[in-house]
Amino acid sequence: MATGRRTGRRPGDSGSREAILESARAEFATRGFDGATVRGIAAGAGVDPALVHHFFGTKQGLFVAAMRLPFDPDEFVPRLLAPGVEGLGERLTAFVLQTWESEGGGEAMLAMVRSAVTNEGFAENLRAFMTERALLRVAEALDGPDAPVRAGLAVSQLFGLIVARYVLRIGPLAALPRDEVVARVGPLVQAALAGRMSQSRQT
Amino acid sequence: MATGRRTGRRPGDSGSREAILESARAEFATRGFDGATVRGIAAGAGVDPALVHHFFGTKQGLFVAAMRLPFDPDEFVPRLLAPGVEGLGERLTAFVLQTWESEGGGEAMLAMVRSAVTNEGFAENLRAFMTERALLRVAEALDGPDAPVRAGLAVSQLFGLIVARYVLRIGPLAALPRDEVVARVGPLVQAALAGRMSQSRQT
Numbered sequence: 285m286a287t288g289r290r291t292g293r294r295p296g297d298s299g300s301r302e303a304i305l306e307s308a309r310a311e312f313a314t315r316g317f318d319g320a321t322v323r324g325i326a327a328g329a330g331v332d333p334a335l336v337h338h339f340f341g342t343k344q345g346l347f348v349a350a351m352r353l354p355f356d357p358d359e360f361v362p363r364l365l366a367p368g369v370e371g372l373g374e375r376l377t378a379f380v381l382q383t384w385e386s387e388g389g390g391e392a393m394l395a396m397v398r399s400a401v402t403n404e405g406f407a408e409n410l411r412a413f414m415t416e417r418a419l420l421r422v423a424e425a426l427d428g429p430d431a432p433v434r435a436g437l438a439v440s441q442l443f444g445l446i447v448a449r450y451v452l453r454i455g456p457l458a459a460l461p462r463d464e465v466v467a468r469v470g471p472l473v474q475a476a477l478a479g480r481m482s483q484s485r486q487t
Numbered sequence: 488m489a490t491g492r493r494t495g496r497r498p499g500d501s502g503s504r505e506a507i508l509e510s511a512r513a514e515f516a517t518r519g520f521d522g523a524t525v526r527g528i529a530a531g532a533g534v535d536p537a538l539v540h541h542f543f544g545t546k547q548g549l550f551v552a553a554m555r556l557p558f559d560p561d562e563f564v565p566r567l568l569a570p571g572v573e574g575l576g577e578r579l580t581a582f583v584l585q586t587w588e589s590e591g592g593g594e595a596m597l598a599m600v601r602s603a604v605t606n607e608g609f610a611e612n613l614r615a616f617m618t619e620r621a622l623l624r625v626a627e628a629l630d631g632p633d634a635p636v637r638a639g640l641a642v643s644q645l646f647g648l649i650v651a652r653y654v655l656r657i658g659p660l661a662a663l664p665r666d667e668v669v670a671r672v673g674p675l676v677q678a679a680l681a682g683r684m685s686q687s688r689q690t
Binding site: 397398402407410411432433437440443444445447449451452456457460468472475 | 655678682
């Protein structure tokens with residue numbers, strides 16, 4: 285909402301947008317995802333909080349933009365869950381591969397992986413953000429008291445796929461066509477989600 | 488070369504060698520492969536940098552020596568393969584967890600992960616080393632022309648477990664007792680090795 289105040293920059297000013305993103309990165313780094321506030325980030329950028337909401341919607345949207353995440357859980361989680369739990373493993377696997385192999389996606393994802401692995405503060409923010417916005421929402425769609433563990437195991441398989449195929453580029457996996465990766469990894473992710481294999485060790 | 492200087496410990500002093508390796512593990516864990524310096528590692532060990540070069544040659548040689556301590560494929564691969572392929576997924580999973588949770592093991596493994604993710608040269612060395620010494624040997628124990636892919640998928644699951652449980656410390660996985668992780672992840676690794684789930688999508 286236009287307030288008539290003249291100290292802040294105008295909406296649409298790309299300088300304001302950049303200033304908000306810079307302030308957000310500083311605030312998230314200092315206070316963490318939970319501790320940072322839109323009001324504090326706006327103050328740091330010298331703009332009205334309404335302008336932050338105008339550009340980025342929620343604090344989550346701002347986090348996605350500030351951390352340059354190539355995906356937004358508010359978009360992809362409901363979309364992948366919509367057809368139901370069956371086939372979710374394949375859809376999650378295909379989504380990760382598509383995101384990584386899209387124009388600019390791999391670069392953004394690699395930057396995210398590197399930051400998460402080397403920067404404890406960033407790892408903590410990403411962990412809090414992804415647990416709340418993605419993992420626990422997937423868990424809600426599953427049955428059973430161990431649903432968060434099963435969702436976590438599914439996520440861990442996708443981490444492993446990313447590291448093996450794109451970061452370390454382990455030969456046999458890096459060379460596999462995308463469809464075959466989905467056909468092989470998707471059912472394993474689905475088995476993790478369903479808890480199908482647990483305790484079922486052959487003797 | 489003997490320099491006659493009396494301030495550092497003498498070459499051949501196994502205490503110095505151990506002190507250098509300990510300092511190296513701490514430095515690599517904190518700074519990653521690129522950030523750590525031979526000078527800093529030498530200072531941490533209370534020795535002259537020349538002694539580090541005398542024992543280990545380059546920083547790379549020092550890293551390989553430091554990283555070999557938590558696991559040596561020449562030791563663990565034959566041992567884990569000896570009882571046969573059945574149960575191999577559980578044995579590999581238990582081995583990774585034991586290694587990470589052993590005294591000093593986590594620090595050494597974290598240094599390895601950070602370096603692999605941030606340093607392309609190190610990643611290349613690690614990829615070549617682990618593919619040849621571990622992955623292809625496991626593949627040899629499996630049947631079928633796609634054995635290397637299945638071994639790669641098993642390895643990728645173990646990467647994912649490491650990232651989720653120890654690096655990002657995703658709540659539900661980080662909190663799980665070690666035995667339960669083995670009971671849940673082991674069968675998934677086994678399914679990857681066996682190719683059991685491939686193409687078996689439910690409709």
